[in-house]
Amino acid sequence: MKNIVLGVTGGIAAYKSANIVSLLRKKGYDVKVIMTENATKIITPQTLETLSKNRVIVDMWEREHQIEVEHISLSEWADLILIAPATYNIVGKVANGIADDMLSTVISASKKPIYFALAMNVNMYENPILNENIQKLKNFGYHFIEADEGFLACNIEAKGRLRDEKEIIEIIEKNLNYEFPLKGKKVLITAGRTEEALDPIRYFSNHSSGKMGYSLAEEAIELGAEVTLISGPTNLTTPRGISKFISVKSAQEMFQEVMKHYEFQDIAIACAAVADYRPKHYYNEKIKKNDDELTIILERNPDILLNMGKNKKNQILIGFAAETENLLDNAKNKLKKKNLDFIVANSAYNMQQDKNLIQIIKKNGEILKFNEAKKRIVAKQIFSEIINEINK
Numbered sequence: 001m002k003n004i005v006l007g008v009t010g011g012i013a014a015y016k017s018a019n020i021v022s023l024l025r026k027k028g029y030d031v032k033v034i035m036t037e038n039a040t041k042i043i044t045p046q047t048l049e050t051l052s053k054n055r056v057i058v059d060m061w062e063r064e065h066q067i068e069v070e071h072i073s074l075s076e077w078a079d080l081i082l083i084a085p086a087t088y089n090i091v092g093k094v095a096n097g098i099a100d101d102m103l104s105t106v107i108s109a110s111k112k113p114i115y116f117a118l119a120m121n122v123n124m125y126e127n128p129i130l131n132e133n134i135q136k137l138k139n140f141g142y143h144f145i146e147a148d149e150g151f152l153a154c155n156i157e158a159k160g161r162l163r164d165e166k167e168i169i170e171i172i173e174k175n176l177n178y179e180f181p182l183k184g185k186k187v188l189i190t191a192g193r194t195e196e197a198l199d200p201i202r203y204f205s206n207h208s209s210g211k212m213g214y215s216l217a218e219e220a221i222e223l224g225a226e227v228t229l230i231s232g233p234t235n236l237t238t239p240r241g242i243s244k245f246i247s248v249k250s251a252q253e254m255f256q257e258v259m260k261h262y263e264f265q266d267i268a269i270a271c272a273a274v275a276d277y278r279p280k281h282y283y284n285e286k287i288k289k290n291d292d293e294l295t296i297i298l299e300r301n302p303d304i305l306l307n308m309g310k311n312k313k314n315q316i317l318i319g320f321a322a323e324t325e326n327l328l329d330n331a332k333n334k335l336k337k338k339n340l341d342f343i344v345a346n347s348a349y350n351m352q353q354d355k356n357l358i359q360i361i362k363k364n365g366e367i368l369k370f371n372e373a374k375k376r377i378v379a380k381q382i383f384s385e386i387i388n389e390i391n392k
């Protein structure tokens, strides 16, 4: 039996939440309801309590129920959180990081799938602020169930009516029953650039933005995997739903963290643009200029992927090759040398771009060519090949 937290906010459609609870219960789901203060003006907690057979929570500070930290335990208990109806206000609060009551706090503390079933007055629905908030939340992986056109409480026919309760349940059931292809699989991804310090002010690095690695992490999460992301410095936000995020600076730090986690993984993807060399000597004080030339000796960094290849047991291991010349030949050599299942060859010039153009070269010599696409789409192409490898 799956667990659903139903959040009810204070739109007129709140009375329809009774039907949602009752339909969900009939289908065998365990439902716990959280209401906002405003929702209680439209439908009583007692109604939803009777229908759900569970205590309805409104107030965060009810003394008698403080046994566990409730917002954490509820977020963990839920397989999915549905907010129906979801008002302009709750979308705005979540999009702006506000957690000032039980519902907004549970939503903010949750890594589970979250669906907002929108319902509001048409002018609010058409307000560009709502649209911007929705786009922002969609980018973070939240889901939205659009409102229907119909007769609204404000006496006009327009968009803003809560979608039919049965349709809402159909939509969330698609998520609940979805067979996640990577469910239970552990995926390790390295991403971003490394920074190799020379003195307290300077470092050696490269142009990698981290976008490809972060897109891979987002896709792995969407496919149900448990994702560890080991990232060098980037300007990106950590994808929602990451199990472990480890931030590093240098190649040596990345190497240590990768080796700590690698043996427990089912899939490992080395996407980071790791510096091959670091300054041999680190100056504790800022290097002063003078009129002479300056020679800096560089020494080799550990090749992280090579080490993963050497220690490979059952992991599916994937590397990247970014070259400015002889891309395919170099990629084929790396595939062999680093003991990979396949290698993703891409041009070094796409490092900072939103798009990428890849070819996948497999162990058996097969080459798959793809069209240029957004990195998020490229991540889908790569994972679809990984899933083919797993099912082989």
Ligand code: C5P
Pocket (backbone or CB within 6 Å): 190, 251, 270, 271, 272, 273, 274, 275, 276, 301, 302, 303, 304, 305, 306, 318, 319, 320, 321, 322, 334
């Ligand atoms: O040998 P090369 O650096 O060109 O290979 C690129 C691949 O190896 C990428 O997957 C990159 O993440 C990985 N790599 C690494 N550690 C290094 C250098 C590269 O893991 N020190």
